[in-house]
Amino acid sequence: MAGLCGVQVLLLWAGVTLANTPPVSPPPLCSYTVTPIKFGLQIDITSSPPGLYAIKINEVGQQETGKTFNADFGQTSSHDITHLKPCTEYEHHVMFNDGTDGQTPCSSTEHKTRTFSMSESDIKDVSNTSPCVPGSVCYWSEWDISSSMSTSDHITAQSCTSDSKIFCIKPAFNDICSDLTTTFTSGNCSPFNLTRIIPVGFLIPSDIRPTVQSKLPAEIDTTLPSQCHLTTDYTCQGKWRDKKYRDFVCHQHYEWIYMKILKGRMHREITL
Numbered sequence: 233m234a235g236l237c238g239v240q241v242l243l244l245w246a247g248v249t250l251a252n253t254p255p256v257s258p259p260p261l262c263s264y265t266v267t268p269i270k271f272g273l274q275i276d277i278t279s280s281p282p283g284l285y286a287i288k289i290n291e292v293g294q295q296e297t298g299k300t301f302n303a304d305f306g307q308t309s310s311h312d313i314t315h316l317k318p319c320t321e322y323e324h325h326v327m328f329n330d331g332t333d334g335q336t337p338c339s340s341t342e343h344k345t346r347t348f349s350m351s352e353s354d355i356k357d358v359s360n361t362s363p364c365v366p367g368s369v370c371y372w373s374e375w376d377i378s379s380s381m382s383t384s385d386h387i388t389a390q391s392c393t394s395d396s397k398i399f400c401i402k403p404a405f406n407d408i409c410s411d412l413t414t415t416f417t418s419g420n421c422s423p424f425n426l427t428r429i430i431p432v433g434f435l436i437p438s439d440i441r442p443t444v445q446s447k448l449p450a451e452i453d454t455t456l457p458s459q460c461h462l463t464t465d466y467t468c469q470g471k472w473r474d475k476k477y478r479d480f481v482c483h484q485h486y487e488w489i490y491m492k493i494l495k496g497r498m499h500r501e502i503t504l
């Protein structure tokens with residue numbers, strides 16, 4: 233009798249143990265590999281059924297920059313994600329849409345991959361052809377260079393609203409008629425510099441701030457870029473009002489001879 237009770241206790245204990253054992257998860261339905269390519273990453277789906285997949289990628293430590301790409305791997309098993317930052321580590325995850333409003337994560341040996349470094353040949357100067365930011369130095373690249381550009385003046389690069397691959401730097405007032413060096417840095421890769429001369433044509437008349445003396449004859453003091461050889465003159469026309477007020481409009485003209493080659497003339501209107 234005691235032996236029978238012992239068997240019953242063992243069976244009962246075995247039942248409790250089995251009931252508390254978590255179910256064994258099935259092997260992943262899909263798997264993928266990631267390979268760095270020029271300007272980004274290549275996602276390859278392996279040993280996986282055809283269908284819709286969601287690729288989630290974000291810069292390590294920058295969750296808010298995450299992006300999701302939907303890809304149909306019914307016809308191809310490879311998907312390129314480009315216009316990423318060079319020399320930057322990205323986290324990535326691939327999910328299989330099983331058609332039941334759920335997503336099955338795909339397995340991978342690595343969930344972080346670093347992009348290739350950038351070279352000078354990957355950058356194009358489009359300052360003379362881009363209408364994005366007037367009076368600015370603009371660069372185009374298949375890389376995401378939004379945080380790569382810097383100058384000695386710590387000028388922040390501005391994005392181009394009409395082309396997400398173009399970023400521009402507006403030279404400081406006294407950088408005009410001199411060289412502007414832009415440094416491209418990304419991650420822990422070696423930086424490189426691109427230098428271009430800033431011609432006087434980058435000077436926008438509205439950026440010139442004249443100081444007008446409240447007396448007649450009119451005196452207009454103008455501060456011009458220190459590196460430019462500019463001369464200025466002005467002509468004024470107007471009339472007295474009640475012997476107290478005057479309404480004069482002056483046209484101030486700027487002339488330059490730049491490197492003994494480029495000559496030009498522009499003017500702006502000033503109301504006294």
